[in-house]
Amino acid sequence: MAETLLTIRGLRLSMQSFDGEAKVLNGVDLTVRRGEIWGLVGESGCGKSLTGLSVSQLLPSPPALYRGGEILFAGRDVLKAGRAEMEALRGKRIGMIFQDPTTNLNPAFRVGEQLADVALSAARHDPAILDLPAGANARSRRKAAWRLAERMLESVGIPDPASRLTAYPHQFSGGMRQRVLIAMALIGRPDLLIADEPTTALDVSVQAQILQLIKQAVAERHMGVILTTHNLGVVAQTCTHVAVMYAGNIVESGPVRAVIGSPAHPYTRALLAAIPRRDTRRGELKGLAGQVPDLVDPPPGCRFAPRCTLALPACRAALPAALEVGAHHHAACIRAHEPELLHA
Ligand SMILES: Nc1ncnc2c1ncn2[C@@H]1O[C@H](COP(=O)(O)OP(=O)(O)OP(=O)(O)O)[C@@H](O)[C@H]1O
Numbered sequence: 001m002a003e004t005l006l007t008i009r010g011l012r013l014s015m016q017s018f019d020g021e022a023k024v025l026n027g028v029d030l031t032v033r034r035g036e037i038w039g040l041v042g043e044s045g046c047g048k049s050l051t052g053l054s055v056s057q058l059l060p061s062p063p064a065l066y067r068g069g070e071i072l073f074a075g076r077d078v079l080k081a082g083r084a085e086m087e088a089l090r091g092k093r094i095g096m097i098f099q100d101p102t103t104n105l106n107p108a109f110r111v112g113e114q115l116a117d118v119a120l121s122a123a124r125h126d127p128a129i130l131d132l133p134a135g136a137n138a139r140s141r142r143k144a145a146w147r148l149a150e151r152m153l154e155s156v157g158i159p160d161p162a163s164r165l166t167a168y169p170h171q172f173s174g175g176m177r178q179r180v181l182i183a184m185a186l187i188g189r190p191d192l193l194i195a196d197e198p199t200t201a202l203d204v205s206v207q208a209q210i211l212q213l214i215k216q217a218v219a220e221r222h223m224g225v226i227l228t229t230h231n232l233g234v235v236a237q238t239c240t241h242v243a244v245m246y247a248g249n250i251v252e253s254g255p256v257r258a259v260i261g262s263p264a265h266p267y268t269r270a271l272l273a274a275i276p277r278r279d280t281r282r283g284e285l286k287g288l289a290g291q292v293p294d295l296v297d298p299p300p301g302c303r304f305a306p307r308c309t310l311a312l313p314a315c316r317a318a319l320p321a322a323l324e325v326g327a328h329h330h331a332a333c334i335r336a337h338e339p340e341l342l343h344a
Pocket residue numbers: 015016017022024042043044045046047048049050051063228230295
């Protein structure tokens with residue numbers, strides 16, 4: 001089995017708000033190995049982004065308050081890592097791509113400068129990135145970083161990369177800016193890539209190209225990826241594994257084929273049933289009946305129980321444990337072993 005990169009165990013996170021403490025992650029467990037692309041999927045507000053932001057430790061505290069659990073990466077619990085250590089991990093071993101490329105590129109600087117800066121910062125932790133002899137001076141380091149930036153732009157399919165390095169972000173289309181951000185996230189050769197809704201703002205054909213780039217990067221570099229998305233079509237097309245989140249819990253997880261082909265949790269089944277067949281953005285989640293619960297005062301036991309047509313009194317008594325329903329396939333539902341019922 002491939003090397004484990006990330007283990008999240010029992011992660012509990014609260015966010016302070018005017019109404020009180022919202023219990024936004026309620027014991028999240030997730031393991032990512034090299035070569036795996038994990039889709040984190042679920043309705044808006046279920047905790048997908050906060051899971052990714054917790055791994056990269058990008059949430060200010062307050063409002064974020066970690067109430068338990070651990071996030072093991074590179075032999076370290078990142079919840080206990082200091083600021084400098086986290087900056088080193090983010091610069092080098094964890095790459096990140098976010099939904100809106102405009103907010104992550106500085107409009108005042110040329111794209112090449114921004115890429116070269118990231119390369120130089122990553123090279124502080126891994127000098128091999130610049131492929132220079134030891135003791136190279138600052139000028140040669142800057143030149144090498146610029147050359148690397150050009151190669152990275154080329155690798156993400158930006159035509160005429162040498163001249164594009166001197167352009168400003170506003171001179172790129174949305175899809176091209178997202179490619180630049182992928183280049184930026186990959187330039188430090190990360191082991192883990194966290195891509196938070198990387199294609200939501202893009203049109204369907206550009207979306208497919210960007211997802212293909214992520215798949216290609218995984219094949220070439222053998223990274224692990226966490227990809228958050230509302231779109232089960234994106235998961236089916238891109239991911240090797242999927243974790244379905246509901247109100248701060250992973251309710252079902254496993255290989256994509258198993259989860260989408262034989263969903264064992266009523267929430268996963270409801271999500272799949274809610275995909276409109278003729279939608280051009282196939283796989284986009286539409287609203288389900290009922291609402292995601294208030295997380296300041298969440299329902300006891302299974303948080304999906306108030307919306308679940310199969311709920312029993314026992315579902316409201318305790319948070320259900322994840323049951324194995326197939327090879328590496330788990331569902332946190334006390335009725336997960338009742339296939340006749342679930343497939344009724
Ligand atoms: N800065 C914050 N302060 C208070 N609550 C927050 C903050 N950020 C997120 N939350 C709450 O935490 C919960 C989970 O948010 P998160 O952004 O992880 O959801 P998500 O599944 O990524 O949703 P989306 O798909 O809309 O991005 C939501 O109820 C949200 O309102």
